[in-house]
Amino acid sequence: MSFRKAEWPRTLRSQAWYGGDGRDAIYHRSWMKNQGLPADLFDGRPVIGICNTWSELTPCNAHLRDLAERVKHGVYEAGGLPVEFPVFSPGEPSLRPTAMMFRNLCAMDVEEALRGNPLDGVVLLAGCDKTTPALLMGAASVDIPAILVSGGPMLNGWFRGERVGSGTALWQMSEDIKAGKMSRADFLEAEQSMSRSPGSCNTMGTASTMASMAEALGMALSGNAAIPAVDSRRRVMAHLTGRRIVDMVKDDLKPSDILTRSAFENAIRTNGAIGGSTNAVIHLLAIAHRIGVDLSLDDWDRFGRDVPTIVDLMPSGRFLMEEFFYAGGLPVVMKMLLDGGKLNGDALTVSGRPVAEEIAEVRNWNEEVIRPVARALTPQGGIAVLRGNLAPNGAVIKPSAASPHLMKHRGRAVVFEDIDHYKARIEDENLDIDENCVMVLKNCGPRGYPGMAEVGNMGLPPKVLRKGITDMVRISDARMSGTAYGTVILHTAPEAAIGGPLAIVQDGDMIEVDVEARRLHLDVPQETITARLAAWTPPVAEPGSGYARLFHLHVGGADTGADFDFLIGQRGHAVPRESH
Structure with missing residues (x-):
């Protein structure tokens, strides 16, 4: 009615x-x-x-x-x-x-x-x-x-007869550059077709x-x-x-x-x-x-x-x-x-x-x-919420954008302490990583970045891309652009910057992912996890002033919407008093 x-x-x-x-x-x-x-x-x-x-x-x-x-x-x-x-x-x-x-x-x-x-x-x-x-x-x-x-x-964007999706094409082409499948000149030419209205x-x-x-x-x-x-x-x-x-x-x-x-x-x-x-x-x-x-x-x-x-x-x-x-x-x-x-x-x-x-x-x-x-494109779409000792408060994955063969996976962690560490390591030919590994990015959540940037869809290492591999399991407390794709587990909560379990993952740890079972597990003895958490120290100093300080002190976790604690709830339209 x-x-x-x-x-x-x-x-x-x-x-x-x-x-x-x-x-x-x-x-x-x-x-x-x-x-x-x-x-x-x-x-x-x-x-x-x-x-x-x-x-x-x-x-x-x-x-x-x-x-x-x-x-x-x-x-x-x-x-x-x-x-x-x-x-x-x-x-x-x-x-x-x-x-x-x-x-x-x-x-x-x-x-x-x-x-x-x-x-x-x-x-x-x-x-x-x-x-x-x-x-x-x-x-x-x-x-x-x-x-x-x-x-x-x-x-729509168009480049050489193909649809160009804003953002999506950018991620694809940047990976093709690293894999040697696309020239930089073509990449720059394609730029003109990405945003045409x-x-x-x-x-x-x-x-x-x-x-x-x-x-x-x-x-x-x-x-x-x-x-x-x-x-x-x-x-x-x-x-x-x-x-x-x-x-x-x-x-x-x-x-x-x-x-x-x-x-x-x-x-x-x-x-x-x-x-x-x-x-x-x-x-x-x-x-x-x-x-x-x-x-x-x-x-x-x-x-x-x-x-x-x-x-x-x-x-x-x-x-x-x-x-x-x-x-x-x-x-x-x-x-x-x-x-x-x-x-x-x-x-x-x-x-x-x-x-x-x-x-x-x-x-x-x-x-x-x-x-x-x-x-249907995917029989079960939506957002899958994973939990386990690596994400007690939850993490999310978009199954429709992920690779089916990676939806159940066990792999060795390759850890990046923050986005700068990732950028410094990812193109190193000596990095000990292959397509079976699980890429882990820390300190990119609401407090850690700060602001929770869209860096969760980490680009793959060039040496893996050159093998024709286009997807790997990636885990972070960051977000991913809505235009991105891949087997990317995001919003891991609690985030690393406040001492969530993600903070203590180390290179070589084994991680198990089972999307159907909604499970995200760090395969490390509980006593080891407890000891690592006890020795953990916050990586980021509290901001000094301004909006950054307000954000740091009051932002909630991704699992609750990353809103400020003092803004939750309805306050209505009444004003405290007239202006005169």
Whole structure:
């Protein structure tokens, strides 16, 4: 059934600023009017924030100014007053040490901007990997009506007749360089085809995954996730979103009405079906804990384990986001899950209708891109959560991007103490390593890097690549780019930098991996592990000041979403006092 609408008209939150003829109301209105706004725009109509992560330092989001204008058209048409404002934009390609370190900063920016300003609802404009979860986290904490519209993926890349997936092709070609299969001149020529239009990654990387998660959670209009950035229908989506947020304010439809336990279960299953990024694990945990839903790593394994991966997109498959959109996009995937009994059709969406009604009439226009279950890319997709004495709090692997023959493996550890140690050793021809070894990278978790960089998909040693080997088991407390692939075990918790068992792994230790059994085991006597942990000392000194210190002192583990401990939970939209 549809959402029960609130009585209208009613007194809006913004009227605490703009309503009446007192001194403070005149103060607030008069300053806004210096932008040329007519007096009747403050007569009690909804004031809609447009939270924009536009930045020329965030290439994925550099076209969002145009989308903001389209949102404004829709807001005005529906009888609202749109006001655009910027927030911190963590750009994945350039921001150091890693954009993930600043996801929480962006979420704080969003939360306080929404709480402290005269807004009745907000349209969230996102695109790049961390902007989508950050905006959803901030909006969840404040809980005023909110809806997200994505910037959309870039167009397909093409190089010499072959599809070029942003990120995925980069990892493949860089390995080919080390293996001697590709010249550096060809590599540089291919660069020109990797990013040929505005938008985010054209693979099912983290940006497209999180756009899909926003839609699967019900926080974006149906069909939002896959429309290419340069397609005119992306502008239409922004326009319609502007209209819809005004009605959401009138209905008082808030994130807490949408982001329910059922919504997160739907998102987990959808992530498995699309072959989504492992980064979604961390981000959905963080969003859930902001809104007050008890979500855990075990839920990821429980609800995603038996979901087949049916979307044949890089890095797991062949195609790119452009083909996914033409095939019907995420609504088709969700309809197939619903028909297979793997989706809760009663979950509410920002449309005010349950998801089952939203997707009832969709069709699959390309069964090569969105495969029937009988021809699934992987019978059991999703994210597998491994545990054992090497990862007491869990670690994750993406089976659809891994090599089947390595899903059960025992090998000798080759250890890299941090990313600099890895870079110093990996091309050394004297490094004692072969394809049967297990590569172990430490001190790259939330505190260790700091920020938990996407370095978990370590490139293989050149001498192994020259043998024609393209995959090895790799284990770390780091993350992996959503565009990457391989038998890569990530997010090992507790992380090495705080004394997790990963910290005491040594060269030559034997490690056992059994994905089917969900097991990750360091085959070393327990007394040896205990003695090593007792002798362990932290590798990283506490940062002196600034945001880095705040991050170090308050960031949680990957297994709980890597959010700040003081930001977990919903705080609402009340402000402590008036400004005058």
